[in-house]
Amino acid sequence: MKALDFDWKPLLLAPILAAVALPLTGSFSTWLTLTVAGLAMGMIIFIIASGLTLVFGLMDVLNFGHGVFIALGAFVASSVLGLMGDWTGSQELWRNLVAVFPAMLVAMAVAGAVGLAFERFIVRPVYGQHLKQILITMGGMIIGEELIKVIWGPAQVPLPLPEALRGSLLIGDAAISKYRLLAVAVGVLVFGLLAWTLGRTKIGLLIRAGVQDREMVESLGYRIGRLFVGVFVVGSALAGLGGVMWGLFQQNLVPQMGAQVNVLIFIVIIIGGLGSTGGALIGALLVGLMTNYIGFLLPTLTQFASILLMVAVLLWRPQGVYPVANR
Amino acid sequence: MFLKRLLSNDTPRSRLLALLLVVLFIALAFAPFIFPGVKALSVAAKILVFVVLVASFDLLLGYTGIVSFAHTMFFGIGAYGIAISASRLGPSWGAVLLGLGAALAISLVLSFAIGLFSLRVRAIFFAMITLAVASAFQTLASQLSDFTGGEDGLTFKLPELISPSFEFSEEPFLGVSLDGRLLCYYMLFVAAVVLLLALLRIVNSPFGRVLQAIRENEFRAEAIGYRVVVYRTTAAVLSALFATLAGAMLAIWLRYNGPDTSLSFEIMIDVLLIVVIGGMGTMYGAAIGAVLFVLAQSYLQDLLRVGSEAASGLPWLSALLSPDRWLLWLGLLFVLSVYYFPTGIVGKLRARAAR
Numbered sequence: 033m034k035a036l037d038f039d040w041k042p043l044l045l046a047p048i049l050a051a052v053a054l055p056l057t058g059s060f061s062t063w064l065t066l067t068v069a070g071l072a073m074g075m076i077i078f079i080i081a082s083g084l085t086l087v088f089g090l091m092d093v094l095n096f097g098h099g100v101f102i103a104l105g106a107f108v109a110s111s112v113l114g115l116m117g118d119w120t121g122s123q124e125l126w127r128n129l130v131a132v133f134p135a136m137l138v139a140m141a142v143a144g145a146v147g148l149a150f151e152r153f154i155v156r157p158v159y160g161q162h163l164k165q166i167l168i169t170m171g172g173m174i175i176g177e178e179l180i181k182v183i184w185g186p187a188q189v190p191l192p193l194p195e196a197l198r199g200s201l202l203i204g205d206a207a208i209s210k211y212r213l214l215a216v217a218v219g220v221l222v223f224g225l226l227a228w229t230l231g232r233t234k235i236g237l238l239i240r241a242g243v244q245d246r247e248m249v250e251s252l253g254y255r256i257g258r259l260f261v262g263v264f265v266v267g268s269a270l271a272g273l274g275g276v277m278w279g280l281f282q283q284n285l286v287p288q289m290g291a292q293v294n295v296l297i298f299i300v301i302i303i304g305g306l307g308s309t310g311g312a313l314i315g316a317l318l319v320g321l322m323t324n325y326i327g328f329l330l331p332t333l334t335q336f337a338s339i340l341l342m343v344a345v346l347l348w349r350p351q352g353v354y355p356v357a358n359r
Numbered sequence: 360m361f362l363k364r365l366l367s368n369d370t371p372r373s374r375l376l377a378l379l380l381v382v383l384f385i386a387l388a389f390a391p392f393i394f395p396g397v398k399a400l401s402v403a404a405k406i407l408v409f410v411v412l413v414a415s416f417d418l419l420l421g422y423t424g425i426v427s428f429a430h431t432m433f434f435g436i437g438a439y440g441i442a443i444s445a446s447r448l449g450p451s452w453g454a455v456l457l458g459l460g461a462a463l464a465i466s467l468v469l470s471f472a473i474g475l476f477s478l479r480v481r482a483i484f485f486a487m488i489t490l491a492v493a494s495a496f497q498t499l500a501s502q503l504s505d506f507t508g509g510e511d512g513l514t515f516k517l518p519e520l521i522s523p524s525f526e527f528s529e530e531p532f533l534g535v536s537l538d539g540r541l542l543c544y545y546m547l548f549v550a551a552v553v554l555l556l557a558l559l560r561i562v563n564s565p566f567g568r569v570l571q572a573i574r575e576n577e578f579r580a581e582a583i584g585y586r587v588v589v590y591r592t593t594a595a596v597l598s599a600l601f602a603t604l605a606g607a608m609l610a611i612w613l614r615y616n617g618p619d620t621s622l623s624f625e626i627m628i629d630v631l632l633i634v635v636i637g638g639m640g641t642m643y644g645a646a647i648g649a650v651l652f653v654l655a656q657s658y659l660q661d662l663l664r665v666g667s668e669a670a671s672g673l674p675w676l677s678a679l680l681s682p683d684r685w686l687l688w689l690g691l692l693f694v695l696s697v698y699y700f701p702t703g704i705v706g707k708l709r710a711r712a713a714r
Contacts, residue, residue, distance in 0.1 A: 094483050157698055166426050166486055167635055168697045174628065174690030182678050182687070291624065295494045298487040306483070335498040339491050343476075 042353035045345075046317045053325040061205030066324045072212030074320025075219025076281055080274030081297040081304075081312045082226060083267030089307020089356050090243050091260050093155055094162060097169035098271055098297070099290025100176030104146060105139035105272025106279030106289065107184050110191045112138050120194040128194035132280075139276045140269040146176075147268025151261055173291065180287045189285040197280075215277055222270065226309050239263065299342045305352025314353055318345075365556060367563040371643060373712035376705060380643060383650055387548060391541055398657075401612075404544055406653045407551040408609045413633045414558050414645035415601030420631075421640035422562050423594045424574035428627055429473065429489035432496045433466045433599040435622035437606025439500065439507060440465070442616035446508075446515035455517065459607050463600055470599035474592035497622045512617020521546065521611070547608050554604060559642050561597065570594050571640070629656075632693050638703025647704055652689075659685045 050067055057063040084098045112135040113120055119131035154172040158164040193211055200207040230236040242249045242256040250256050278293060279285050286292075300319055304311025319338045326337035345353060363370060371377040386393060390403035412434055419425045440462025441455060448454035473492060500507050507513065519525050525539035561567055569590050572580045581587045610616045629652065637648020660682040667680040679687070700707050 096486075154694060162483060163424060163426060164697055164701070166483075167631065168694055170628065170631060171690050171693040171697065174686055175694065178684055178687030178690060182675075182681075182684060186683065295491050299491055302484060302487055332502055336495050339495050342488075342491065 039354065042311070042314050045314060045353070046321060049318060049321050049325075053321070056329060057325065059205075062328070064203070064206035065208060066328055067321065068206075068208045068212055068216075070321035070324035071317060072209075072215040072219075072320070073281070073323060074317035075216050076274060076277040077293075077296055077300055077320060078219055078313050078316035079222050079277060080271055080293060081300040081316055082222065082309055083270035083274070084297055085301040085304060085307055085309060085312040086226075086270075087264055087267040088301070089309075090239055090263050091159075093159065093264070094165050095155070095169050095267075096166050096294070097150065097154065097171075097173035097176065098267075099292075099294040100150075100173045100180075101143040101147060101268045101271035101290070102275035102278065102293055103177065103180055103285070103287055103290040105143045105275030106191065106285050107180055107189065107287075108139040108142045108272070109135040109276040109279060110184075110189050110285055113191070113194075120192075123195050125196040128196045131194055132197075132276075136273055136276050139272045143272025143275070144265045144269035147265045147271075148261070150176075150268065151264040155264070177287050177290070184287070186287060191279045191283055191285050193280055193283060211280065215281070218273075218277065222273070223309070223313055230309065235259070296338065299338050301352075303342055303345045303352055305349075305354040305356060307356035308352070308354035311352055311354035315345075367556075367559045369559055369563045369642070371709075373705075373708040375712070376643060376647075376708045379647060379708075383646065391544060400540070400544060402653060402657045404547055404612045405657075406650050407547045408605055408612065409630075409633065409649040409653055410646045411551050411554045411608065412602055412605035413630055413637070413649045414555055414642050415598045415605060416630050417634050417639065417642065417645045418558060418562065418570075418601070419594060419598040420634055421638075421644070422567060422574060423570045423591060425591065425595065426486040427489045427595070427598075428486060428624075429493040429496075430598070430602055430630060431622055431624070431627045432493045433470065433602035434606040434609070434626070435496070435500065435616075435618075436466050436469070437462045437603035437608075438610040438616040438621040439513075439606075440603070441607050441610035442508075442513040442515055443506065445517060446513050450516040450518050450522075452518050455611070459604075462603050462607065466599045466603040467596060470596045471592065474595040475588075493622075493627070494624070497618055497624075500622055501618045508617065510618060512615060512620065514615045517543075517611060517614060543612065547612060550604070550608055554601060555642060555646065558601060562642060566590070566593070574640075632689060634703075635693060636696050636703055638705030638707075641703070641705045641709075644703050644705035651704075655685070655689065659688070663688075 050063075053066070054060070054063050057066060080098075080102055083101070084095060087093050087095055087098075113131060116131045116135070119127050122128060150172055154168055155165070158168055197211045197214060200209040201213075202208075228236075230239065238249060238254055238256075239259060242254075242259060246256050275290075278289070282289070296319060300315040301307075301312050303315030303318060304313070318341055322337045322341050323334060327334045349355070371380055387403060387406065391400055394400070394403070412430075416427075416430050419427055419430070437459070440458040442458075444454045444458025444461065448457065473489065476488075501510050504510075516522070519539070521539045521543040523538055523540040525542075527537040527542075562570070569580065569585050572583075572585070573587055573590055577587055580590075606621055609621060613620065633648040633652045634645060635648075636651065637646070638644025663680050663682045663685055667677050667682065670676040670680055678684070696703065702710065
């Protein structure tokens, strides 16, 4: 992608949406609260969706079972945080973060490991066959969801926020919840790491080359198959991380949470152009902002807002904002 | 041959399959007499509804190669059509027909709109967009509680003739009381048979052949001169209409409808499981799969309970065998069947017969 012909129009979508919402919400402080909340929600959705869009964009695998890794990450984190009650109950921020980060790491590790098995047993036999991918990963999701019920029980599991992350900061009249700031920070970090890895490192170069011409890269002596398995594992681990963030956001876990989030992340990656990390970020921010604005202005329409958004974007660009060109 | 014409020349092509279908037909036709009891009759009625629902979905998935997740939406529209109309206008045949007609009209418009909008895009887009639309519709149904009864759903009355309190004769016939419930069952039975035969007719018509051509190679079908979008949209609309009829059958049998009964995503997953296990691209597969699945759903749990109690010494095994985990085993079966029997039971039987 050369700097000159960079397609900048989609970048304006989120600011335009925010600008349109400003007069509608009435007061600036309300608007600021909603906007930060929307950005935070968007960042969490982005973390979840980035794994899915990576796997699709690079490996051409459509994983309808992605939701399972979200739920898995969240449930693992609830167990880890449950063990660290002394740290989460503390009033000091650094102690809370010391509790949350290991929980995230363990959740990512478990989700990644399960992702490895999922790729081997569920996805590998159906490379190149979209219809079967949809069906079999759906089956994988059913199995995963039921196993979660076996391990953690079918009932709801509470996942309270650590003490110091509760409540909000006041900026002027606008209340900004502390956890949302953390979510934005983690999201920016993930996006930065992804963009850097894909765009600036040798592994990223190999992955992009493998997508373009797999045989050529393999004849140079690199094992693309292994690299792609790695992509799948990273995608699953990101879903696990997103699951932790989402779980802390909802503060309540159900085994079906993955399937519930699925709809949102599909909307996000469709808006993004199926496979583009940057597109997924834009899609996630749009969905997050839209949900919060509409949730405030017309609460009954909340569920439809993101779908209408998707329809509008697809009318503008039928392949999503950043279509992945070679498909 | 009359029978061959009736089956639109699409015979079972496997002796075992033919035998299974005949047994199935006879069992369903005489279900009230062979399997007495309220639960058995309800299971049989559920099988009839699912045969139609799954067959209509197979028209889309198996014959046209389109993955849609909005199929339960049309199922729900059919069920709500009957429910809303009967609860507002009272128990008359006119209300039932009006509800059915309105539901069919809504399904027609909606499926046409979804079809036109999204069938131009790639298969994956369609799957995801329908998933989103279906979830929005489900929310709509539970939010419009003045109209749909919200989460509680609607309980309603139907004409006297098909209600359990109506008795044709004082004397029971072969040990079964001749009441409206029985008549209602046979209404569903006739409807299911007629609809299944109609679907067989559709998939074996020139139109159906074009659908299969599109499934096999979209590009070539377009190159020969078939307007792929037109055919796909028509298939989507037809499939939606048949699903609406199945929904109406469900509501007529249950006299109740709510979001969980006809709209939930679990039903959509059930339908997917049935189509794959029975055999995609065969209407017989839909029938066989529906029977197996509904029987498993209704009786596998009892079986698992026995296993779970037997394994009570090993807590983890007992948890895996708990009756609530029956979907886990079905999920495993599903994955294994995509792995090893991609053509489903019917495809397997036919391949065996052809050898």
